[in-house]
Amino acid sequence: MTDDEAPHLPAASPQRREELKRNLSEVRQRIADATRSAGRDEEPRLVVVTKFFGVEDLIALAELGVGDVGENREQELHAKVEHLRENRPDLMSVPRRHFIGQIQSKKAKRIARDADVVQSVDRVKLVPLLDDAAAERGEPLEVLVQVDLEQDSHGRGGVAPAGVAELADVIAAAANLRLGGVMAVAPLGEDPRRAFADLARIHGELLREHPDATTMSAGMSGDLEVATQFGATHLRVGSAILGSRPTPR
Numbered sequence: 001m002t003d004d005e006a007p008h009l010p011a012a013s014p015q016r017r018e019e020l021k022r023n024l025s026e027v028r029q030r031i032a033d034a035t036r037s038a039g040r041d042e043e044p045r046l047v048v049v050t051k052f053f054g055v056e057d058l059i060a061l062a063e064l065g066v067g068d069v070g071e072n073r074e075q076e077l078h079a080k081v082e083h084l085r086e087n088r089p090d091l092m093s094v095p096r097r098h099f100i101g102q103i104q105s106k107k108a109k110r111i112a113r114d115a116d117v118v119q120s121v122d123r124v125k126l127v128p129l130l131d132d133a134a135a136e137r138g139e140p141l142e143v144l145v146q147v148d149l150e151q152d153s154h155g156r157g158g159v160a161p162a163g164v165a166e167l168a169d170v171i172a173a174a175a176n177l178r179l180g181g182v183m184a185v186a187p188l189g190e191d192p193r194r195a196f197a198d199l200a201r202i203h204g205e206l207l208r209e210h211p212d213a214t215t216m217s218a219g220m221s222g223d224l225e226v227a228t229q230f231g232a233t234h235l236r237v238g239s240a241i242l243g244s245r246p247t248p249r
């Protein structure tokens with residue numbers, strides 16, 4: 001490699017950029033329409049879920065004005081953060097990075113360092129781990145309580161509705177954490193209305209004790225309209241923008 005040759009950094013192709021731009025504007029239109037149908041003044045915030053796709057897509061999305069991205073695997077989040085730190089320090093604070101995956105206790109500290117918002121806190125045991133690591137930050141780390149909306153079985157992660165108040169109180173008492181609100185995934189194979197109605201009720205109860213916990217993160221590619229109707233403040237949209245993911249092994 002000659003001196004004036006650029007170092008090898010991954011970059012999205014012009015075609016891929018066009019595709020992302022088109023998908024993003026379709027999703028933004030869906031959100032605008034859903035907001036209007038719901039009679040709401042303010043649109044929910046879009047968190048683009050970049051999991052399973054390369055950091056070049058994240059960078060392209062940031063350049064298209066995306067202000068929030070979501071990741072669900074600690075290793076992948078960490079690799080992307082390291083890449084940005086070295087190559088695109090201008091993108092370290094925006095887009096904000098949301099962690100939305102299950103949290104293993106031994107990974108909690110690194111998640112607290114790499115993410116700006118941790119949406120998937122589902123047990124009291126994680127709180128001191130996140131709180132310790134967040135002490136190194138200049139500002140409190142925002143965390144959400146993930147609620148399990150499955151009716152009979154244990155579902156796709158989250159604390160049972162009966163445990164939300166206790167977990168929220170423990171978070172609110174932690175010196176370096178800020179309780180932002182709740183997050184949930186609608187159970188597979190059923191009407192998301194029931195699930196999002198439950199989440200809205202649980203969020204309403206939380207707000208009585210913690211009036212600043214205004215975030216309700218709900219709604220994905222397939223159900224963002226329903227979530228908007230039920231009051232979601234944040235939507236987490238992956239495949240409708242990035243395309244279908246390779247099936248995890």
Ligand SMILES: *Cc1c(COP(=O)(O)O)cnc(C)c1O
Pocket residue numbers: 049051072100101185219220221222236237238239240
């Ligand atoms: C992957 C994922 C999403 C995005 O799902 P899509 O259907 O691709 O939009 C949202 N929330 C969580 C928790 C996820 O893991």
